[in-house]
Amino acid sequence: MKRIFIGLTVTGLATILVPVSAQAGGLAFDASGNLFEASVSEIFKFTPDGTKSTFATGLKEPLGLTFDTKENLFVSDVSSKSIYKLTPDGKKSTFATGISPYGMALDDKGNLFVSDYSSETIFKFTPEGTKSTFASGLKNPVCLTFDGAGNLFVADKDSHSIFKFTPAGVKSTFASGLGWPISLICDGAGNLFVADHDKHSIFKFTPGGTQSTFASGLSTYGVYNLAFDDKGNLFVSDEGSQSIFKFTPDGTKSTFVSGRVSPDKQWDYQCSGDERAGIVKAGTTEVVLDLSEDVLPDWCNGAEVVWAPDSKRFALNYQAGGRYNTTAAYQLRDDKWVALRSPETDETTKPLERAQSVQLRKMHLPKNTYRRRIWDTWKVRKWTDANTAILYADSQRSVSDKGDLEAHFLFTLKFDADGNWKIVKTHQMSEKEIEKDEE
Secondary structure, three states: OOOOOOOOEEOOOOOOOOOOOOOOOOEEEOOOOOEEEEEOOEEEEEOOOOOEEEEEOOOOOEEEEEEOOOOOEEEEEOOOOEEEEEOOOOOEEEEEEOOOEEEEEEOOOOOEEEEEOOOOEEEEEOOOOOEEEEEOOOOOEEEEEEOOOOOEEEEEOOOOEEEEEOOOOOEEEEEOOOOOEEEEEEOOOOOEEEEEOOOOEEEEEOOOOOEEEEEEOOOOOOOEEEEEOOOOOEEEEEHHHOEEEEEOOOOOEEEEEEOOEOOOOOEEEEEOOOOOEEEEEOOOOOEEEEOOOOOOHHHOOOOEEEEOOOOOEEEEEEEEOOOEEEEEEEEEEOOEEEEOOOOOOOOOHHHHHHHHHHHHHOOOOOHHHEEEEEEEEEEEEEEEEOOEEEEEEEEEEEEOOOEEEEEEEEEEEEEOOOOOEEEEEEEEOOHHHHHHHHO
8 A cells, every 4th residue: 555755845935035144053054055964963064966974073962053254163062061163174172161052143243142041041252252141031042043134033942932132132022923943044035934843844934024834744853954055045954854955946845865765765764744654765655665563653753764885774763652762674675675683572682682691790790680671772873884783772770789780782783695683793882982972
């Protein structure tokens, strides 16, 4: 039975002009047309043709990106309570610290405005780094953007509103009744585009505040970010679908990049409007592998597909009923996708359980101290080649006299031609490795 998967729809289109203000969500363009994306602990760079590379690593939780006129990239890293400055060649320095930065925006004088969600304040930093308070008393300020007249727009999550501040700091309510406004950007005509996380839509507001729906049907999971390139194309990152979409000035939508598409561009993981997961033939709605029985509706969009380099195997990392994270493996046989035995099934956990027990015994703890397993996470991190996958697993156990014991492991799984796997290497991560991994 074929199922139809619903994509992003666009209504109320109008000409999109090139923005005059700096963008500071999780997407940002440099002067050469390269797109930068904040993701987990890294910043990725995409050339205009979509070629991906890693620009920066070692961050904890980057949320906002913005470029100054010298092509320095500013990054708000909320977990490290810092703002970093990256030169065009990637050299990192700390621009500011001691705040909980979320969104950022640069004015035409090079002053950096930063929303601090912990103090519900917007701070202003001069180009030299001098800090002052621009506005306070907000409920949960997240993203910021400027229009061409120097007005600052602030998305305030808990009040479900957009506030407008004049250059003199006079505050007014520009829009209300939103869900969770999570990303903002203005075009050159002063129209404000707002990505609403809760309503899965992008709204457009004219300078006078008239609201219309620009796009709907975004995924029900994840974070959206907005950025314009210098040609007036609107780019929308949708973490739920692991994709970045592109809208031309006339409203034509295309997929710029997608982590769900196989390397050979033949297969695509999709989640339908009725929350059904499956693998389809790329460019079609034909379901070739129905994953709905494995991936529960609430976690459909949150599932992660990790493709083998030859596109003939993939791992599906997903959350099972809200209890724990798990993984499943699939292989292409004669143009048909089949499930392989999974590390999480009762029949196959034993090799992994034994490997964990060997490591835990090295800690010189009596066997009877292990009362029960509290939770486990299984996740395929990457494929080192077409036949080798790296599986991450962690567990927490209650120990009678020592509290909770955590253990983190990396298992190297080797697959044969039939899709059977065996553990060829077991590695327990050290505290130093765990700390570095969490960065």
